[in-house]
Amino acid sequence: MTEISALKAGLIADIAAADTLEALETLRVGAMGKNGVVTGLLKTLGPMSPEERLEKGPPIQDLRESVTAALAEKKAALEQAALDAKLAAETIDMTLPADIGPQGSVHPVSQVMDELAEIFADLGFSVATGPEIEDDWHNFTALNIPETHPARAMHDTFYFPDAEDGKKMLLRTHTSPVQIRTMMNGEPPIRIIAPGRVYRSDSDATHTPMFHQIEGLVIDKGITLGHLKWTLETFLKAFFERDDIVLRLRPSYFPFTEPSVEVDVGYTLINGQRVIGGDGDAPGGGWLEVLGSGMVNRRVIEACGLDPDEWQGFAFGTGVDRLAMLKYGMNDLRAFFDGDLRWLKHYGFMGLDVPTLSGGVGA
Ligand code: PHE
DSSP: OOHHHHHHHHHHHHHHHOOSHHHHHHHHHHHHSTTOHHHHHHHHHTTSOHHHHHHHHHHHHHHHHHHHHHHHHHHHHHHHHHHHHHHHHTOOOTTSOOOOOOOOOBOHHHHHHHHHHHHHHHTTOEEOOOOSEEEHHHHTGGGTOOTTOGGGSTTTSOBOOOOTTSOOEEEOSSSTHHHHHHHHHSOSSEEEEEEEEEEOSOOBTTBOSEEEEEEEEEEESSOOHHHHHHHHHHHHHHHHTOSOBOEEEEEEEETTEEEEEEEEEEEEEETTEEEEOBOTTSTTOEEEEEEEEEEEOHHHHHHTTOOTTTOEEEEEEEEHHHHHHHHHTOOOGGGGGTOOHHHHHHHOBOSOOOOOHHHHTTO
């Protein structure tokens, strides 16, 4: 074996034995680097005579080519092995449950508003809104509430300082001004509900200075108290998800409805708990007031520029918070607005369970 072929065999064996990219690089520098053995041999070719070069050149060129090829091949093999090892070490287990983090829930007031909007949508009502900062004309005057009415008093209503144009601004005390705004801005027939925040100067276990109401308004031709009764009965059955809801209509008084009707639902005592449903006059039963309503007063229809001989309708207003308390069994209204996360976790909703008229009754 010549010196060169021995060198070649030794280098190729070393390259084959290299087990890391770093070891291979050390071998490369030792052979092909500036001062490497192969580079040294190549340099000897320069000063040779053409005849000598013709004789000694080919084995040296062959050495260079063989070592270069062996280095490249081994490098590719080591890189592939490194990649395989990395892929094996970094696999992701797709079957592991993901960490979904803290989850919120729907507040009972939002839930009940959604439920009411769904139920009334099925009855052909759309949702209307109005400002929470109202003027006293929309909140009182147009609703036939006289200057002397106690609801207008400072100790019941939150007023703003008088505006420059003389308008008396206040925090609306009910959602009824949305009736006025809807009649003034649109054409009958009208079928709307108006959910929203209202404000009164009141605070105890069953009253908060801010609470929620839903107003309902229907204006059309030939509307009677019968339509009102059917609508309320249908809505309350769907809302409480019971077929055995019994209503009691009591004559009442609101300046903006005539006649006015307060509506109670019957409850039954089951294990000492009031459960909505059944005849309130049955032994152990009773009645809970749930809403105020009536036929829209002619004066209100007139104040909105409509002819009360042509257009009639009914209106109702109910407390959303109170409905939520009755349906879901909470007893302190103040807890609704404390923002206590433990309360929200307990009473909150996932947001997908909303009864509709078809899904709610008897479901
Ligand atoms: N606005 C009345 C209240 O807040 C409720 C109501 C609305 C009564 C519509 C009759 C008609 O008590």
